Amino acid sequence: MNIFAQINKIYFSEYHLAPLKKLNSKSDLNLRKGYLLKFEFKKLGNGYCDLFTWPELGDLQGIKQLENLKAKILNNQLMKCIYFSYLDAKFRSKKENILTKIINPKNHLTVVDFNELNLDFILELKNQGFEKIKIKLGINILEIQQKLTTIFEILCENKIKVRIDFNNTLSKELFELFLNIIRPYLNIIDFIEDPFPEFYKGYFHIKERYLNLNLALDRFTDNQLSSIHEVPVDFYVIKPAVQKLNYSNFQSNLVFTSYMDHPLGQLCALYEAGLFLKKGNIFDNFHCGFLTHSLYEKNKYSETFSIKDSKLIPSGEGTGFGFDEYLQKENWKELI
DSSP states (O other): OOOGGGGGEEEEEEEEESSOOSSSSSOSSSEEEEEEOOOOOOEEEEEEEEEEEOHHHHOOOOOHHHHHHHHHOOOOHHHHHHHHHHHHHHHHTTOBBBBGGSSOOOOOOESSSSGGHHHHHHHHHHHHOOOOOEEEEEEETTTTTTHHHHEEEEEEEEOOOOEOOOOOOSHHHHHHHHHHHGGGGGGEEEEEEEEEETGGGGGGHHHHHHTTTOOOEOOOOTSSSSGGGOOOOOEEOOOOTOOOOGGGOOSSSEEEESSOOOHHHHHHHHHHEEEEEHTOOOOOEEEBOGGGGGGGGOOOOOOOOOETTTTEEEOOOSSSSSSOOOOOOOOOOOOO
């Protein structure tokens, strides 16, 4: 089916997100540019989505993605843009909010500045109902060794699990040094994500030495891996914004996360995870990563969110994915 035969017009509106801290080991504190998209479907009317990229992690620039969309050259991210916009238009045409149809999962809290962690911070997380946190670490792990052990002691005492993301910044040798440092705390490590490039090729060697250590894979696509079943990991990190996947193919635990993108993008990812749960796919201690709006300065979209028992709570107002009034007032420019 030619999806473009169902589309009259496509519009875009540029936006910027202001990070409160460096978001990962490969990014900086500059404003993050993204684009809201409006698709005018012939039979359904308008549907909206978010287009947000991470060029420093291998994505195309956002402006290049717009050019490709105009030229009808679609990668997985652009196909997901059309998919979410179509869903949005479908529910808007019925005057229904799409998020009433899902199960809302719990989330970890993402901490991008390790120095923020202290006893008071962790106790407050516990009081708010968080059971897991995700911390972003880099190649300076030996320099922060003493604080790592102190924080892990506090997490142990408060029964909070930790997910660690290295964004492939370590070497194999440095990762092994890190594992020796944290060996006494493996019981609170939920998983370690992307420690070094192609770490999964040494998965069985690592598991022989650290049987209870879970490893997680992010930043993969269908065309990068010949078969997902051939990649031995314990968790797959799923980003619905950029991945077009058949989830029934997965045998390991799945962790759905946002793309650290616009609040509209957060809700699209939340919908996909919630629908996955509604279909009866239940994993032990299923926790997602949708609370990423707190990594940026507040905007009128993110101010409609609340957090309860570690769940992202949308306002519930509006049709489709919501934000009706705000989206109507965006400065839309015609793409096609």
